[in-house]
Amino acid sequence: MRSSLKQLLTVAFGLFVVFFAIPTLAQNHSDTTAEQHKEVAHKSEGEFNVAETILEHIKDDYSWHLFGHTSVSLPVILYTDKGLDIFSSKNLLDEHHEPVVYNSKYSYKLFEGKLKVAKADGTLDEENTAKIWDFSITKNVASLFISVIILLVVFISVGKAYNKRGVTSAPKGLQSFIEPVIVFIRDGVAKPAIGSHYGKFMPFLLTIFFLILINNFLGLIPFMPGGANLSGNIAFTMILAVFVFIVVNFNGNKHYWQHIFWMPGMHWSMKLFLAPIELVGVFVKPISLMIRLFANITAGHVLVLSLICLIFIFKTAYASAIAVPFAVFISLIECLVAFLQAYIFTMLSAMYIGMATVEHHHEDHH
Amino acid sequence: MVVGSISAIGAGLAAIGAGIGIGQIGKGAVEGIARQPEAAKDIQSNMIVAAAFVEAVALFACVIAFLAK
Numbered sequence: 001m002r003s004s005l006k007q008l009l010t011v012a013f014g015l016f017v018v019f020f021a022i023p024t025l026a027q028n029h030s031d032t033t034a035e036q037h038k039e040v041a042h043k044s045e046g047e048f049n050v051a052e053t054i055l056e057h058i059k060d061d062y063s064w065h066l067f068g069h070t071s072v073s074l075p076v077i078l079y080t081d082k083g084l085d086i087f088s089s090k091n092l093l094d095e096h097h098e099p100v101v102y103n104s105k106y107s108y109k110l111f112e113g114k115l116k117v118a119k120a121d122g123t124l125d126e127e128n129t130a131k132i133w134d135f136s137i138t139k140n141v142a143s144l145f146i147s148v149i150i151l152l153v154v155f156i157s158v159g160k161a162y163n164k165r166g167v168t169s170a171p172k173g174l175q176s177f178i179e180p181v182i183v184f185i186r187d188g189v190a191k192p193a194i195g196s197h198y199g200k201f202m203p204f205l206l207t208i209f210f211l212i213l214i215n216n217f218l219g220l221i222p223f224m225p226g227g228a229n230l231s232g233n234i235a236f237t238m239i240l241a242v243f244v245f246i247v248v249n250f251n252g253n254k255h256y257w258q259h260i261f262w263m264p265g266m267h268w269s270m271k272l273f274l275a276p277i278e279l280v281g282v283f284v285k286p287i288s289l290m291i292r293l294f295a296n297i298t299a300g301h302v303l304v305l306s307l308i309c310l311i312f313i314f315k316t317a318y319a320s321a322i323a324v325p326f327a328v329f330i331s332l333i334e335c336l337v338a339f340l341q342a343y344i345f346t347m348l349s350a351m352y353i354g355m356a357t358v359e360h361h362h363e364d365h366h
Numbered sequence: 367m368v369v370g371s372i373s374a375i376g377a378g379l380a381a382i383g384a385g386i387g388i389g390q391i392g393k394g395a396v397e398g399i400a401r402q403p404e405a406a407k408d409i410q411s412n413m414i415v416a417a418a419f420v421e422a423v424a425l426f427a428c429v430i431a432f433l434a435k
Binding site: 188 | 414418
């Protein structure tokens with residue numbers, strides 16, 4: 001038992017060394033190729049640009065890639081000064097996957113993955129681009145819809161089960177899967193962080209927890225209906241952070257604002273000094289929530305993708321013998337990260353709410 | 367020849383800092399749990415929150431390194 005554990009550790013350590021060595025080499029390699037072939041790399045078949053490929057996979061898109069050359073074309077919805085413009089995104093690419101001009105109310109063309117208005121000669125028309133508002137159902141939006149549908153189906157059925165069987169009887173089916181998680185959020189997050197009045201904030205905390213969790217997991221699935229890097233999209237995490245900011249500051253009591261603008265128990269000069277720092281802190285808290293979730297999830301996706309890219313860097317299928325097990329290994333770690341980041345986001349939101357709504361009984365206690 | 371952006375050095379430095387910080391947190395938590403195994407649950411949740419704060423600074427640095435490229 002003892003020696004087998006030791007062997008296992010040796011193997012694990014060896015694999016770790018290999019794992020850390022290979023990405024470093026890959027990084028070096030990709031950097032030099034990116035520099036050397038900056039002009040040559042312009043979409044010539046056989047040339048492989050790692051950074052470009054990875055960025056293409058983690059950013060938002062107008063179509064949802066399925067397999068091979070098949071992808072789902074999602075609708076493009078534009079609000080222009082000439083009225084609503086709706087068409088399929090398959091009009092924007094030709095059969096060689098190159099952007100083409102599509103003429104509707106304006107002439108649209110994709111510029112580096114972003115839809116913009118093109119002039120007659122195919123160049124960017126900035127003046128008219130400012131007139132269109134893009135409300136397209138992109139990959140991320142479609143992924144958000146899918147996750148919302150999953151959440152609604154799961155939680156409406158679980159909620160109905162409580163209505164039918166009551167809260168005192170033993171949970172059944174899906175209920176017994178969800179109930180421990182809800183109890184964990186209540187007893188492990190909301191109660192210690194917020195205190196006795198946690199009930200009011202439970203719906204909010206559970207919503208952000210499950211929304212982040214399901215989107216993190218959907219992002220780890222490499223094919224449809226997953227694969228969209230939604231919780232690694234800074235706009236998505238920004239909206240979540242904005243909601244936390246609103247909830248925290250609208251529920252902040254007198255003590256919260258006093259601690260920001262006129263810290264009690266300090267000399268007046270210190271109060272003046274602390275006020276701007278505390279005020280910056282009000283905004284930095286949600287910004288740190290935003291960046292933490294975005295960076296963690298994006299980093300995870302980049303890691304998995306760069307491991308898969310090793311096969312294409314070495315240009316041999318044998319590289320997959322190393323790359324695929326490591327990609328699976330990192331994916332499993334990412335499952336832990338997916339849960340951990342949802343937990344941390346919820347935990348910190350609860351802590352900020354708790355700090356803003358705490359009741360002070362002793363005025364001299366700081 | 368080594369070609370690359372100097373911002374990569376910044377990201378590397380941020381990783382070193384965060385590594386030291388999170389290492390210290392993990393060390394402290396494991397020592398605390400070893401001394402008082404019954405407090406493991408509390409220590410764990412506090413450890414994760416503290417690690418999240420350390421990590422946030424490193425991520426700020428990484429994002430700035432990425433943007434400054």
